[in-house]
Amino acid sequence: MFSKILIANRGEIAVRIIKTCRKLGIATVVVYSEADADSMAVEMADEAVFIGPPPAAQSYLDAAKIIDACQRTGAQAVHPGFGFLSENATFARALESEGIVFIGPNPHAIEAMGDKIESKKFAAKAGVSTVPGHVGEIDDPAHAIKIAEEIGYPVMIKASAGGGGKGIRVAWNRKDVEEGFPAVRAEAKASFGDDRIFIEKFIESPRHVEIQVLGDKHGNVVHLFERECSIQRRNQKVIEEAPSPLLDEATRNAMGEQAVALAKAVGYDSAGTVEFVAGQDKSFFFLEMNTRLQVEHPVTEMITGVDLVEQMIRSAAGQKLPFAQKDLKITGWAVESRIYAEDPYRGFLPSIGRLVRYDPPAEGEAHGTIVRNDAGVREGDEISMFYDPMISKLSTWATTREAAIDAMGRALEDFHIEGLGHNVPFLAAVMDQDRFRSGKLSTNYIKDEFPEGFHGTAPTGFQRDVMAAVGCAMHRVMTRRAAPHLMREDWVVVENGDRRQVRVSNGDDSLTVAFQDDGRSLTLTDVDWRPGKPTFAGKLNGEVFTAAVRPAAEGFVIRHRAAQAHVLVLTPRSAELHEKLPPKKAADTSKMVLSPMPGLVVSLDVTAGQEVRAGEAVAVIEAMKMQNIIRAERDGTVKAVNAKAGDSVAADEVLVEFA
Structure with missing residues (x-):
């Protein structure tokens, strides 16, 4: 077993890995950027190594700096968490060449299944049913339009190295492809250091069900059942649960067997997730494989009692899985809510700032339920524009789905945050909805249930x-x-x-x-x-x-x-x-285009005197690794442009004024 592990990540997953390492008696090293110098992970780790400025490409994505930190501290292995370098076969090989163990799957498995384009090719050769699409890289917007029109709209434009909802756009027409392709390519480059793009058919009203797999270096692979991840916004999961309310035992076994077969075919030897698109009729087919730990892994741990981070470490150390498939079973039900620094009242746009108050619910077991909160922040910490807007992951367990949802509703009531926008009210609204409680889910859930956006709910x-x-x-x-x-x-x-x-x-x-x-x-x-x-x-x-x-x-x-x-x-x-007081009138902003969030101006696409139509793109703002296209809400002539590319802007700052 290792005596010291370096964690090449930040935030809540770094803290999560530190907790398991402490349990195993393993010393930890974390790397950190300037933005994370005072983070909880830095405080908790046994050692911390500074690796550069806030942009991920200059710090967390710099493999040479990670390897240098291992050599300076004597770390024998690296746990990459999720995102950043977690699905980078080149990084895994670079570690191997330096005698450092990568706590994750072997490079061959990463290349075969982790790369979204290569996984499609591999699955097709293996006879696995996949989503219709173009299995290959897309060269430029013209090529993207040609492929999209051959497949038929709607299509999904995806980063080959993507994950975590980053580098994805749904295109419903030619204009969406023209605008979406360069945005996805830029996000892919910024988030993963890899701007390769592919396109596949977008399946309408599907469910997102994934199977957790776990392997060792001795050829053993098991699955730890499924998670339902259909509640999403902007292709980013928001609420997950395990097991899925859709599946029966026969479907669960079939999906699990297919996931294990795929994993065995590539010699998979760590934690990974095989993702499926499922129909309401329980039909399913392979979508992709994530060759890393998933954000939503806590719900699997809560229904199986297996510490996935521990098993990844043990597998990387050459130990055999301590259980077989027959030893695993589902106990109870677990629900996870991702607490994000975003404003659901403004289209879930990122919200940055300081956690003036951060008071999560008490963790532990009480009255037949369990509350768990995976967090990497404390009161007073800052949520910056440079990284994912997640604050924490709140999970609840109970013996039944209804009881787990009730426990989540109460836990969300007890979660108090001030200082920035957050999605706790939205999550609470979903927990109270009859449709969610009935289990009738799809990836269109948020769009279906909140077609005009989220504006709170009328009081009962x-x-x-x-x-x-x-x-x-x-x-x-x-x-x-x-x-x-x-x-x-x-x-x-x-x-x-x-x-x-x-x-x-x-x-x-x-x-x-x-x-x-x-x-x-x-x-x-x-x-x-x-x-x-x-x-x-x-x-x-x-x-x-x-x-x-x-x-x-x-x-x-x-x-x-x-x-x-x-x-x-x-x-x-x-x-x-x-009752006789006159109502207060809201300020008239109809002749202005306001920045909906704090962020960095990527481009301003209009000039003074230009005629603009409603719906036309006027600016692109980047925040938390996402590029957001800002559109005019009315026809008009541009009177003034108040920002330029490269500027940092605040929420509600006036970008463009109309005459």
């Missing part, structure tokens, strides 16, 4: 009661502190303009809110809140809840899961007068 009856009770409780505490002579029982609660008359009274360790219109009564107990605290926890009529709360110019903003309201608690006379 219970959520309206939570907001009323929490508003009354907070108002009562604040009034008692600031003006006790104004304490009274009769109030009017205003939630987003909706008024309800209430009578508020204290009991022994409780607060009662009685509605005057229908005679209903709410009892608030076990309250955990004090002025200044951003969450309000308690029980409402015996039901546990946690709400995010903050003061407004007047009243409070209260959010429970995906429902949010501005809540005022007023005297009856104040409520009368308040």
